[in-house]
Structures are given as C-alpha cells and as structure tokens.
Amino acid sequence: MRWIAEVHVSLRSGIADPEGQTIGSGLRALGYDSVAEVRSGKLLRIVFDAESSDAAQAAVADMCRRLLANPVMETATWELRADEQQDAEPANP
Amino acid sequence: MRWIAEVHVSLRSGIADPEGQTIGSGLRALGYDSVAEVRSGKLLRIVFDAESSDAAQAAVADMCRRLLANPVMETATWELRADEQQDAEPANP
Structure with missing residues (x-):
C-alpha cells in the first residue's frame, strides 16, 4: 500500500533562524510593517510503501529520527495519508 | 488582530529537485527501500497583524506573490489562523 507523508521540520524555539x-x-521592506516574526522550516513530501497505517507511522517516525531532523535543533511533525491514486483498481483490468 | 500563516512553498511538478x-x-541507503519519491519544499510561519480574516488572506497572498514564492518554479499554499494567545484579554488588566 502506498503512503504520502508530509513532514514539517521546524527549528526549535530559541534556535536562531x-x-x-x-x-x-x-x-517589512516591501511595506508589510505588521510582520512580527517569520520562522523558516522544511517541508518534505515522502512517497513510500508500507503494509499498514501503523507500519507507515512507525517508518516515518524512524526516518525523522535517523535522517530528516536533527533532534537537538529541530522538531519534526507529519501528516500521513494513503495515496488514493495508487490504490485505485483499474476499471478494466 | 494577530494572525499566524503557515505557508508551504513547493516546487512545481516537473522542476528538478x-x-x-x-x-x-x-x-534508501538507510534501508528504507520502499521510498519511491521525496520532494522538498519550504515551510514559513509568519506572525502578523491584520484587521480582518479577509485582509489577512489578501496580505498572505500578496506576500507569496511578491517575495515568498517564485511563480515560475514554485507554488505556495497556506493555512491561516488567529493567534489566540495574542487575542486573549488579560485576566487582571
């Protein structure tokens, strides 16, 4: 089963950005004087296969811990959804 | 009124990433062989003031067009929410 994970990697508060x-x-230079703060982060869209929703969740958590985010400076959150297009059966197989 | 916009800037499909x-x-080198594709993008969290929800939406759309995204290569989407903490009245003014 194919999954799409949208991973948001943000700097922890207090880390210079x-x-x-x-x-x-x-x-502000363009005239948006009311802008108080901007924080930047990364957005990663990962397409991968996993047997079940639980397995997919575990895989993404593991990917974040091992490669995608530096836990000292960053936090990672994600949204996981099934890739409907890949799951759809062809109409005339 | 204070607003928080979460802006997602993604490369258009077809643009090399x-x-x-x-x-x-x-x-894949770490063993996640089932990863089919990863697309990277930017995540910007903008805290700003605007009179109304409509004004805030218009301001973010304008910011994306003028600075945050390059429309030739990138698309920008955003979620806007009121910053509840800033709106709360102090308990003992």
Missing part, C-alpha cells in the same frame, strides 16, 4: 529573520526583513 | 533526490537516496 537567520533565514526567517531575512525573510521578515524583506517583507 | 536535487535536495529531495538526495534525501531519497539517503533514506
């Missing part, structure tokens, strides 16, 4: 600060300065 | 490909190779 020069990219976010630069984007914030850019927005 | 070396970062996503590298992360995919890394995951």
